[in-house]
Amino acid sequence: MKTYKSLRYVTFIFIVFLSSKISTAQQLKGFVYDTYSQPLNGAYVYNLNSKNHAHTSDNGYFLLENNKIGDTLSIGLLGFKKTKIVLSQQDITTTLYVALERHIFKLDELVLKQEKSVLNALVKVDLETNPINSSQEILRKVPGLIIGQHAGGGKAEQLFLRGFDIDHGTDISINVDGIPVNNVSHAHGQGYSDLHFLIPETIKNINFGKGPYYAEAGDFTTAGYVDFKTKNRLNENTIKLSYGQFNSLRTLGLFNLIDNAKSDNAYIGIEYIETDGPFKSPQNFNRLNLFGKYSAFINENDRVAVTLSHFNSRWDASGQIPERLVKNGTIDRFGAVDDTEGGNTSRSNLNVEYFSNLNETTSIKSNVFYSHYDFELYSNFTFFLEDAINGDQIKQKEERNIFGFNTQINTKKALSFSKLATTAGIGLRYDSVDDVELSHTLNRNTTLEFIQLGDINQTNFFGFYKAAFDFGKFKITPGLRFEYFKFLYTNTLAETYETQSQTKTALLPKLDVLFKQNDQLQWFLKSGIGFHSNDTRVVVNRNGEDVLPKAYGVDLGAVYKPISDLVFNATAWFLHLDQEFVYVGDAGIVEPSGKTRRIGLDLGLRYQFSDYLYFDTDATLTKARSTEEVEGEDYIPLAPIFTFVGGLALNDYKGFSGGIRYRYLGDRAANENYSVTAQGYFITDFNLNYEINKNMTLGFSIENIFDTEWNETQFLTESRLANEVESVEEIHFTPGTPFNAKATITYNF
Structure with a gap:
């Protein structure tokens, strides 16, 4: 009996002991x-x-x-x-x-397994160590993305990525706070993306992805996507004034309207820019940006943000000039054949964002947006080729209203064999475009002939779902995206009224695999099917045949951090397109280019020498070919072959900060048989700032510090001058900025 009682006592003590420990x-x-x-x-x-x-x-x-x-x-x-x-x-x-x-950002704090996307985290470091100071620098933060301006500073930049001459946005999706920047079925060209309404100092973060692998990224995501997120609050008020060569002026004011409030924030921004540029005929460029944002927490789980912005821009341009006139000394590199080119544009945006944690495992985020957009552009690419008397100037014009919403639900749960995070979403975009015009004009005043004139209504409804299974070292994410398009075009030049209509759908699977080998090494495999976006006028012109051609892609890559202050990344990739229809807005015609194949290698390196010195560089190597042409006749004109960008940044060292940046674009084919070369360039920029005190900073910057002679954009074009009997096909180019210095004073309070 005593033994039994003793046993019960020992058992009780043991249970109490375990309870205290567990x-x-x-x-x-x-x-x-x-x-x-x-x-x-x-x-x-x-x-x-x-x-x-x-x-x-x-x-x-x-x-x-x-x-x-x-x-x-x-x-x-x-x-x-x-x-x-x-x-x-x-x-x-x-x-x-x-x-x-x-x-201060330190690279040794980057732990690969802690980041949802290591490559996006690296760009975040780049953004903090090399702040954006102009709208031209915004897209350059995406590794491998090259831009070029060729119309007086007001036109959207030409973009190059992964072997694509993207024109102004045909194959890359760009968004700001959920508002699409790309304009579908635009007067100048499909996907036209004018990002100049975004004030650089309001950017909080940049997310990007290359290839057609993302269930949440839709129209235009062939070469990739770029999403910008603006700040909800300013850390301090800012007044900035910059002045430089070529009568260049920039003023900026950013002001908090609500200070020291935890539940809500509001700020406004105003930016004004003007410049004449380095050209013989002044650009007379000016741009005004207005930006306001209010965000508030309704409670701990719900947040709402309202953004209102407006920008207006006008400019004159010297246009692209033929090499023959520069070589024979008729004009210099900054001269003009037709200096009546130019234009004006404006865009107003209203965006309402909502975020809520519905419960411990489910959250929802949504935005509703409206944009009003006006565009008018005058160009002359061929001079007197078509009209020997009046010249070949054209006008492209439109007025657009964009309505839409995006809604996304995120859930997390623990399964018996893995953790599961799902994302499901739906959205709608509706474009109503009135009087989309292409006309033959004279001196920007007289309309000689309407080439095209019509109204466009385009609807895009989409839904997507992806599920991320986290097994620890492995993370597998299958996804599926559904796209629905309704295209309507009314040709107002037709003798009888008719609305041309087409409907198209697409189902696009995706699959990503991530392997976290250890804290220093991470592997990824991305695959997916996307599509090449097409203009409404392409769709109705072809009666809906093959107008959402598929894009098939695969990425295989790794991110390696061998030591605390050094990160390498490398990606080998492949992309096949079934067809590339191009609506040539300058001529009002459709050009099919057939099947294409692109393969490439992306390389990146980041190294932090010290708390104050940060180095980054990215290189890309690409082979882009048309698969239906014979070898030697299969080059894709202007497709980049080799790019190399990077720089060294100095951060907060005894009051000094700044950096030196370089970018290289190699020679590439200007036509299908590479008999004509678009010349490459290597450009170096420099900036240095000194913090006089807590409130005042002085700085100066130099573009093209070595005064390199370079062509920012180039095209193989057939043209005829007023005194020429026969036309000539050769490179026409826009010269890149020469040595250009400016000084800046910034006051924070």
Whole structure:
């Protein structure tokens, strides 16, 4: 009997002992903010004991499984000091609030396994260490993306990426806070993307992806996508004034309207730019940007943001000039044949964003947007080829209204064999474009002939779903996207009224595989089917036949961090297109180019020499060919072959900051048999700033510091001058900016 009682006593003591040592694992809810009480998205929350982790959502919220009293949490985000917290009973039973303090970006804080997208994290570091100072620099932050301006500074830049001459946006999707920048069925060309309404200093983050692999990215995502996110709050008010050569002036004002408020924020911005440029005929360029944003937390789980912006721009342009006139000394590189080119454009945007945590595992984000857009452009590419008396000047004009919404639901759950995160979304975009015009004009005043004139209505409805299965080292993400298009075109030049109509759908599967070999090495495989976007006029012209040609792509790559301050990334990729129809807005015709194949290699390197010195560089090598042409006749005109960009940045060293940046675009074919070469270039820019005190900073910058003679954009064009009997086909170019210095004074308060 005594033995039995003793056994019961020992058992009781053992159970009490275990109870004191083992506590039930619990969920932990929390929010991560900065020292301005602003929520931090993407912060990494890691339990050092259970090895569980989570990322914060748009409103800074996180939910972490399997936590016990005494466990240690590590919470970090690039650009903020990492903090550690030992969990108490109160932390687990209530909501945890964590504030992170901002500091200089350090590459050694980048932990590969902690980032949702390492390549996007690297661009975030680039953005912080090399701030954007002009609209021309915005898209250059995307590794491998090359831009070129060729019409007086007001026209959207020409884009090059992954072996594509994207023109002004045909094969890359660009968005700002969920507002599409690309204009479908545009008067000048499909996907025309004028990003000049975005003030650089309002950009919070840049997300990008290359290839057609992303279920959440739709129309125009062939070579890739770029999404910009603007700030919800300014850390300080800013007044900036810049003046430089060629009568270049920029003024900027950014002002908080609500200070020291945790629940809501509001700020406004105004930017004005003018310049004459280096040309013999002044550009007379000016642009005005207005931007306002209000964001508020309705409660801890719900946030709403309202953005209103407007920009207006006008300019004159010297246009592209033929090589023969420069070679024979008739004009110099900055001269003009027809200096009556130019244009004006404006865009107003209204955007309402909403984010909510519906429960511990489900969140929703949505935006509703409206844009009003006006565009008028005068160009003359062939001079007197078509009209020997009046010349060949053309006008392209349109007035557009864009309506749409995006809604996305994110869920997380634990399965018996993996963690599962799903994303599902739907959206709508509707474009109503009146009086889309292509006409033959004289001196920007007289319309000689309407070549095309009509109204376009285009509807795009889409839905997508993707599921990310996290097995620890492996993460597998299948996805599926559905696209529906309705195309309507009314030719107002036709003798009888008729609305041409076509409907098209596409179902596009995607599959991504991520393998985290260890803390230093990460592998990824991306695959998916996309489509080449087409203009409404292409669709109705071909009676809907083959107008959403498929794009098949595969990426295989790795990110390697052998030491704390060094990161390599490499990607080998392949992309096949079934067809590339191009609507040539300058001529009002459709050009099919057949099947194409592109293969390439992307390489990147980041190295932090010290807390103050940061080096980055990216290189791309691409082979782009038409597969239906014989070898030697299969080059894709103007497709980049080799690009090389990078620079060295100095950050906050005894009051000094700045950097030196370089970019290289190699020689490439200007025609299908490479008998004509579009010459490459190597350009170096420099900037240096000195912080006089807490409020005042002086700076200066130099574009093209070595005064290199280069052609920013080039085209093989047939033209005829007024005194010529026969036409000549040769390179026509827009000269790149020569040595150009400017000084800047910034006052923060």
